Amino acid sequence: MKTNTKFAVGIAPIAVLVLGLVFFRACTPSYEEGMTLDAINQHKRILERGGHVEEVQFIRDKQARIDFINGVKHMDRASKEDRIRMIEEGKVPKNDAPFQGEVLDADGNVVGEVMGFRVEGFGTVITHCELSKVEEEQNP
Secondary structure, eight states: OOHHHHHHHHHHHHHHHHHHHHHHHHHSOOHHHHHHHHHHTTOHHHHHHTOBOOOEEEOOSHHHHHHHHHHOTTSOHHHHHHHHHHHHTTOSOTTOEEEEEEEEOTTSOEEEEEEEEEETTTEEEEEEEEEOOOHHHHOO
């Protein structure tokens, strides 16, 4: 067997392994997403409903972050202005981001939405958790 062939045969499995690890890493949630999902899935209203969230989308666009902050009802005006200024100046860390996700029932049906904010290394704040009414409540 030629040296070039031996080299190619030896490198191919390594390349497949590396590509597999890269693909696996890309398909797993980040640490911050995992922490966010843990917090959401322990939220009282979601637990009472028997729901869960499988995935969240972080809002990383600057204007979308500002729009999110403006829409938070439980944040006073001065805090909003301060946070928006930090976003505009680029002082907010990349992983400090608003998020949104769908609340699913046991069958995987969407029964609500959840929104909030993740502060890297600190915690998750859920600012909005809207669940649809249970079917029996809608049709007595």
